[in-house]
Amino acid sequence: MDLAANLRDIQTRLRAACDRVQRDLASVTLLAVSKGQPPERVKAAADLGLTLFGENRIQEGKAKIGLCPSRLRWHLIGHLQSNKCRDAVHFFEMIQSVDSLELAREIDKWAEKSAQRMPVLLEVNVAGEANKSGLSPEQLLARLKEINALPRLEIYGLMTLAPWTPEPEKARPVFRRLRELKTECEQILGAPLTQLSMGMSGDFEVAIEEGATLVRVGTALFGSRPAGASPTGDRPPFGALQS
Ligand SMILES: *Cc1c(COP(=O)(O)O)cnc(C)c1O
8 A cells, every 4th residue: 555645645635625615725634543553654654744643442542652753643533431531631632532421521530630631522423323422412512511611621623423325425414513513512612613523534525525624534544454453433343352
């Protein structure tokens, strides 16, 4: 797999999507999803100029981050268990997968202990899929003020995973709904939210057309993940070893 060629292709697609809706290319950030990829591949991607990377499991991220160039920035994008919040706060610049009030409280607690603030996104299960985590839109709006009141947490915006489909157009209503939810949240909070994390390898162009500011791209950049690597989505497969 030629990383440089893949990246050029992604950038062409990014630019075309921005052009279609008259958005500034600089308003979209490409987050390279490095789950299932060894540190050497991350270094190769960093050499091409990428600086923002995403991991969906604490154990894997923790092991990898220390082996990668220290100037890189890391976001946690997969479901976080409460007992791993300490590491999440320590290793990641942002946690994109805050999916309950309880988890938000636990993250706040560990951020307080390490005397820092923790940027987060609230993950929304827009399509109500049973196998995905995330707050339902109703829960999001109901719990928002309480989550926002946690002193160490900084809510930057919302994140979602669209249902898998070979036709990216089918994801559009989900992305559009997330954008509307962001506006509803801004009204509740009386303050702007800057980030909408949505779109992956198969659907990031549609996500950009609907307002994504962060697109999380794995396979289109690195090629397919080695067998046994974390699946797309956020929960380990049923029966998988829990570390
Ligand atoms: C794996 C993953 C991605 C990237 O998926 P690709 O289809 O490989 O681009 C994005 N977001 C999350 C939360 C993921 O788990």
